[in-house]
Amino acid sequence: MSENTEASVRAEVRAWLEANWNPELGLVEWRNKLVDSGWGVPHWPKAWYGRELSAGLIPVVDEEFQRIGAIGVAKAGIRTLAAATILAHGTDLQKEKFLRRSLTGEDTWCQLFSEPGSGSDVAGAVTRAELRGNQWVVNGQKVWTTSAHHAHWGLLLARTDWDKAKHKGLSYFIIDMHQPGVTVQPLRQMNGHASFNQVFLTDALVQPEFLVADVGDGWAVTTTTLMHERRGADSLRSWAMGSDRPGRAYDEERAEIATTMEPYKWYPQRAGRVDLILPRARETGAIDDPVMRQEIAKLLVMSKSAEWTARRARTAQEQGRPQGPEGSLGKLVSSYIARAAARLHTQMSGANAMLTGEDSPMGGVIAEIFVSVPATSIAGGTDEIQRNIIAERVLKMPREPSVDTIKPFRDVPRNVVA
C-alpha cells in the first residue's frame, strides 16, 4: 500500500483534474472518465473504480473538485444505495452491469421495500416471488417508492418462503422497472409534490442472475441498504443544487437535476434549512429579539454538535476502528434539527407563515419547509424505530418479547390490505 497523505492526495487529484476536467464534455462522457480514473469514488475498491482511499481523505478530494468546479459522479438518490448494496453483496456480473451506469447517472433506481401492510416492519413484506421455470415471477404491491416513475431498476424485497420464520423467507432482487408487469402510480404528498409512488407488480419478471445473494438471504442485504440510507440521513448530507456556470457538462447536470432528480427537489427543505436560519433572523429582525436568539442558539448548538458527531463517526471509520454509538445517532438527531428549524422558520416569519407560494417569504421556501419536515422523522425508518435500534443494538437493552419472528410467517397476524 502506498502512503497516502493529505498533501499527496491533494497534489495527485489536482493534477488529474487540471489535465482532464473540461466543462464542454458531455456529462456521461466526463463521468466515465472519472470512473476510469478512480477519482469518482476514491473510497471504493481498486477492482471497482476506486482507489481504496481512507474515508478521512475524501473531503480533500471533494475540496479539489469544488475548487476547480468539476462535477462529480451521480451521487444523490437511491442509486447511491443501490451501488453500495451491489458492491457489498452483488456478483461480478451485477457489478459489471450496474455500478458504472449508476455512477454516470445513466441508470436511475428506486427502493421497493415498504408495502401497504409493512413499513417499520419491512421484514413483514408479503410481495411474493416464485421461481417458475427459469424466471422469478413477482406479485404484490409496494408503496412510498420514491422516484419509481423515473427508475430503470428497482431494489426489490420479496418473500420466497412462507413456511420459514419472517426474516428467513425473504430474498432480494434487482427488477427491471420497464416491463409490462410493473405499474407505477404517483402519490401526492402533503407538501403538494408527488415524489413517491405506488408500484403494482403483476407477474413481473426477474432474471435469475438478478437475485442478490442467496435465496433466503434477503434480510441481510436489506439491512445493508437501510444502513447506508440511515447513515446518509446524517447532517453531512448535501444535495446537488447545480451550478449556474456555462458549459455543456453543467447544462446536462442542470437538466439531470430538473428531470431524474426532480423528486428530490424538496429534500433540502425537509431537513429544515438550518443554513437559512441566520440569514432569515437578520432579515426579519429576530436576531435582535433575546427570546428568539436563545431559540436560534439552541438549534445551532444541536446542529453543530450533530455535525461534529458525524465527523467523529467518520474519523473512527477512517482509522479502521469500530464505529462507536455516534454512528447510529445521525438520523435521529436530524429529525430533531428539522423540527426545531421548521418551528423557528415559521416563528420568525410571523403572520407571513400563514402564506405560501409567491405571496410568502422566499417565494414559498419557508412554507415548503413547514409542510416537508414531517417526512424526516418517517422516511428511511421512523424516529421510534431509530430509538429502538439505538436502545437494543447499541445500548444492548433487552428486546421486547417477539410475537412474530418465531413461527412460520404464514401464521403471523398482519394487516388486512384491500
Added chain:
Amino acid sequence: MKFSFSGEQEEFRSNLRRFLTDRAPTKEVRRLMETDVGWEGAGWRALNAELGLTAVRIPEAYGGHGFGFGEHCIVLEEMGRSLLCAPYFATTVLAAGAILNAGTEGQKQALLPGIASGDTIATLASTEASGSWEAAATTLTATPSGASYRLNGHKSFVLDGHTADLIVVLARAPGTTGEAGLSFFTVAGHAAGLSRRALKVMDPTRKLARLEFQDVEASLLGEADAAAAPFNRTMTEAAVCLANEMVGGAERLREDALAYAMMRMQFGRPIASFQSMKHKQADMLLEVELAKSAAYYAAAALDDGDADVAATASLAKACASDTYMQTAIHAIQIHGGIGFTWDNDTHLWFKRAKSSEVLFGDASHHRELMMRNWAA
C-alpha cells in the same frame, strides 16, 4: 366561575356535531378549500336556517339569540373539529364583536340583524403587511370628507376579506401615532376604490386577503379616535374564541391518531401496543385536556366579566397554540408514511394548527401579553 357544561349545552353540542359530521365531512372540506372563495352560499344558509349559528351571541334586541361566549365557543370548538369552511369566525367573532364593542345603538340596530340572519358576511380588517397584531401598528389613514371619511392605505391577512359584504376597518387620523387617533369604519365589500386579492395561503381551509384602499368612502363606527379599547377587547374575545376552535381541532387529531394506532399492525401486533405509542398518546391526552380547560375557563371568564380576562385569554391562546401544533406533529408521526400523503386528512389539521398558532399572535406573543398583565 362555572366548570361544567349544562345539559342544554351538551345537547346543543351533540346536535351540532351531528350536523357538522353530516354537512362538513372532509370530502366537503377538500372541495371548498380548493376554491378561491373558500365557502358556499348553500352550506352557509343551512348553518343559519337549521341551527341559527350566526345569531348565537348576537343579543335578542338585534335579532340574535342572546347566548354568551360559552355557547359561541361550543360552536367554534365543533367547527374547529370538523374544519368547516365558512366565513363564520370573521363574521360572528371579529366583525360582530367590533360592532358590539364599538358601535352606537343605531349602528348595532342597522348592522347586527343582517349578521344574525346570516345575510351579511362580514370581517374585521386591522392587520397590515407588517404582520403586527397591535392596534398601534395601524398606518391606514381616514380623512374626513363631508359626512363620511376617505380611507387610504392597505390591510393584509384579512380573514375572508375577499368575500365579505361588510368590512370593519381599523384606521388612524393622519398625523396620529400609537393608540391615539384610531377609529373603526365600515366599508362595503364592493366599495369604489377598494381592491381585494385572495392571498396564497398555506392552510387552504382559512382564506386570507389583502385589501388596497384608494379614497374609499367609509362610515365611522362608534366614536372617533376611540377605537383602541374596543379593538383590544375584540382581540381578547378573538383569542378566546380561536383557542376554543383550536382545541376542537386538537382533540379530533388526538382521537383519529388513537383510532389509527389501535387498528394498524406492525411486527405482528397493533402499534398501539408499543409503549412509546402509549406514552405519546398519554401525553397528547394530557396536553389537549389542559388546553381545553384553559379555553373553557377563558370563555367563562368573558361571560362573567372577569377583570383578569385579557391575561386569561392570552393564556388560553398560548396553551392552545403549543398544544395544537404538537398534537398535529404527533398525529402525523403516528400515521407513518400515510400521514405524509395528501389523501390522508391529517395534514389538513396540521396546516390549520399552524395558521391558528400564528393568527392573532403566536404563543410567545401571548405569553408576553399575559406576563404584562400579571407582572405589572
